Amino acid sequence: MNIKDYQYFKKLSESKSFSDTANFFSVSQPTITYSLKRLEDTYGISLVKRKSYANSLSLTYAGEQLLSHINKILLEDDLINDDMERIKRQKIVMGWPPIISNYVIPKVFDQLRDANLLNMIVPRRDSSRELLSELKNGKIDLSLLGSTILPQEDQLDYQLIKEHHFKFIASANRDVSNITSVEKLFNEDFISLDEKSVHSQVLERIIERYNVKPHTMFKTNDYRLMLSLVKQDKGFSFVTETAIQDVPGIQEIHINDLDLPSFYILFVYRHNMIGNQILKQLMEIFKNI
CATH class of the missing domain: 3.40.190.290 (D-Maltodextrin-Binding Protein; domain 2)
Incomplete structure (x- = not known):
């Protein structure tokens, strides 16, 4: 599991754009493309549908299902950091x-x-x-x-x-x-x-x-x-x-x-x-x- 791939996918689902997602994370557009390919190779199914006009997409049914799990995983990742900070601050x-x-x-x-x-x-x-x-x-x-x-x-x-x-x-x-x-x-x-x-x-x-x-x-x-x-x-x-x-x-x-x-x-x-x-x-x- 690569948290960064999940973060990229979540943002991609929101922006519907490879270039906008890349700009948000300050990475190259191929980084986002390769990240999506890793996820599709991992799960063996297509996750997005590319539309006819440039640099736009929508999620497949599998992509929507994956996103629902990713949202929970990323929330738990945030909670880990919050709980560690709570323990350190002792308040x-x-x-x-x-x-x-x-x-x-x-x-x-x-x-x-x-x-x-x-x-x-x-x-x-x-x-x-x-x-x-x-x-x-x-x-x-x-x-x-x-x-x-x-x-x-x-x-x-x-x-x-x-x-x-x-x-x-x-x-x-x-x-x-x-x-x-x-x-x-x-x-x-x-x-x-x-x-x-x-x-x-x-x-x-x-x-x-x-x-x-x-x-x-x-x-x-x-x-x-x-x-x-x-x-x-x-x-x-x-x-x-x-x-x-x-x-x-x-x-x-x-x-x-x-x-x-x-x-x-x-x-x-x-x-x-x-x-x-x-x-x-x-x-x-x-x-x-």
């Missing part, structure tokens, strides 16, 4: 989605401190969607995540920390006794979390299901700002109950015929990660919340 890069980390970290802070692990964690703060991608690509080692579904990826293991639910919220000073239906709820002004948030995705599904449209007058990626504005009665909002634990000045809006999904708080890591002592301690602490 753990961990995903901390803002709402979830602010809920979970206080619950394990004393355990992390007593085990001298606080300085071993390099927090990476981003949305759960971005952190999941970084976890699969080896850019981070572990992550807290929030999701409406449990992970299905073969390369990931997870521990369910808590099952929470989504809530529509308003200021505690607001009279919401007249908000008795989905239609009346969505006639109100909304302060929403932005598109990177899982809240936005769930809200879109609710909009489609109930054929309603909120009057969104402001969007933000800062959930604390959103809560502050709601408490001041600037508008309604939609958020997981994780964000409003022990937060005064906010009330939930109850709509009997409104079906809202669960929100799973997860501790997630790659299945093939071999842990050192630090990693094992962290995993044990977060898995046992």
